[in-house]
Amino acid sequence: MYKTIRTLHLIFGLSSLPFLLVYGLSAVxxxxxxxxxxxxxxxxVNIPMAPGYTDGRSxxxxxxxxxxxxxxxxxxxxxxxxxxxxxxxxxxxxxxxYDRKTGTAYVRTSVAGFMGRLNRLHHAAGxxxxxxxxxxWAMFVGLVSLATVGLGLTGIVMWWMRRQDRMIGxxxxxxNLAFSVTILFLLRRAGP
Amino acid sequence: xxxxxxxxxxxxxxLTLAHLVIYGIAGLVATFQPGQARPKVTNAVRYVPFSVPGxxxxxxxxxxxxxxxxxxxxxxxxxxxxxxxxxxxxxxDFYNINGIYRVIVLEREHQLRIxxxxxxxxxxxxxxxxxxxxxxxxxxxxxxxxxxxEVAMWSLLAFCVSGxxxxxxxxxxxxxAYTSLIGGAIGLAAFWWELR
Numbered sequence: 001m002y003k004t005i006r007t008l009h010l011i012f013g014l015s016s017l018p019f020l021l022v023y024g025l026s027a028v029x030x031x032x033x034x035x036x037x038x039x040x041x042x043x044x045v046n047i048p049m050a051p052g053y054t055d056g057r058s059x060x061x062x063x064x065x066x067x068x069x070x071x072x073x074x075x076x077x078x079x080x081x082x083x084x085x086x087x088x089x090x091x092x093x094x095x096x097x098y099d100r101k102t103g104t105a106y107v108r109t110s111v112a113g114f115m116g117r118l119n120r121l122h123h124a125a126g127x128x129x130x131x132x133x134x135x136x137w138a139m140f141v142g143l144v145s146l147a148t149v150g151l152g153l154t155g156i157v158m159w160w161m162r163r164q165d166r167m168i169g170x171x172x173x174x175x176n177l178a179f180s181v182t183i184l185f186l187l188r189r190a191g192p
Numbered sequence: 193x194x195x196x197x198x199x200x201x202x203x204x205x206x207l208t209l210a211h212l213v214i215y216g217i218a219g220l221v222a223t224f225q226p227g228q229a230r231p232k233v234t235n236a237v238r239y240v241p242f243s244v245p246g247x248x249x250x251x252x253x254x255x256x257x258x259x260x261x262x263x264x265x266x267x268x269x270x271x272x273x274x275x276x277x278x279x280x281x282x283x284x285d286f287y288n289i290n291g292i293y294r295v296i297v298l299e300r301e302h303q304l305r306i307x308x309x310x311x312x313x314x315x316x317x318x319x320x321x322x323x324x325x326x327x328x329x330x331x332x333x334x335x336x337x338x339x340x341x342e343v344a345m346w347s348l349l350a351f352c353v354s355g356x357x358x359x360x361x362x363x364x365x366x367x368x369a370y371t372s373l374i375g376g377a378i379g380l381a382a383f384w385w386e387l388r
Contacts, residue, residue: 149217192288
């Protein structure tokens with residue numbers, strides 16, 4: 001029994017290790033933003049297109065096919081000259097201003113550095129995403145989250161089976177649970 | 193050495209267990225959230241008598257509302273957060289860890305309309321996982337939680353290192369361990385490449 005649980009703990013941990021590092025490092029970046037430089041690199045380009053598009057998503061699709069842009073269409077807004085469109089990937093944002101009259105798409109792309117990208121990946125969860133790679137990422141996030149809960153549960157069972165650590169473990173676990181339950185209860189009770 | 197690392201691994205795990213489980217739950221909540229925007233469902237509506245002195249600007253009215261209502265776990269409204277309803281009444285969203293107190297200043301009726309928008313328990317846990325010490329102006333209880341969260345965050349990174357050490361020092365030839373690690377690394381590398 002102990003050996004099986006230990007193997008599960010090991011497999012949960014190692015399979016999710018790279019992802020946990022992403023989450024752990026990006027959490028440090030978010031908790032201590034001054035420690036890191038996360039200003040994105042920005043570059044601009046004009047992409048010639050056909051004039052007269054009446055649909056913002058068609059502009060975005062055309063840019064993805066012929067303009068070499070990739071990502072999820074995060075927003076489309078109609079403006080007086082044409083459309084403003086955002087195409088987003090974790091760490092990369094394309095802001096497009098399409099001029100219906102001239103057919104020019106002005107694309108401003110901001111690309112985050114390493115830590116900025118980790119930050120964006122940390123927030124890129126949710127099976128609601130339309131863009132397939134992001135949906136797949138969301139599935140992995142779900143699996144890693146399950147593994148994290150599994151690590152906790154298998155860890156606690158293993159600790160309990162190791163009789164020599166029970167007393168100090170009960171004190172540490174008791175402190176954590178007493179603190180957490182109390183704070184969560186008090187905060188939750190505060191309303192609304 | 194192995195025994196020391198193992199003990200630290202276990203003790204730190206027990207000391208931060210609730211937080212680590214909440215991290216996992218937060219990930220699952222984010223995964224199954226139906227959309228980017230959170231649902232904002234009003235649970236209760238109440239009215240409080242309130243008169244606006246004619247000499248105040250919107251920011252000063254917001255501050256007066258804040259002092260009058262003393263809504264728990266909220267903070268003063270920044271001026272860039274002031275909004276108006278379509279009827280031009282001042283709309284104040286006082287956020288806290290449980291949701292939003294949406295206050296509409298009904299000047300002509302001499303009332304405040306207060307909508308209680310309460311997040312689900314799952315969204316509450318998702319928000320709790322994100323509390324950091326950087327928010328020095330936040331409520332003290334949240335700040336205390338954030339301090340323990342900080343410990344759990346560093347512990348998570350330490351578990352990654354100590355876990356690998358414990359694996360290599362106890363079962364270095366276990367093939368499934370290599371398979372799991374390489375599988376995870378290839379998965380992350382593939383996403384890093386595809387989402388670049």
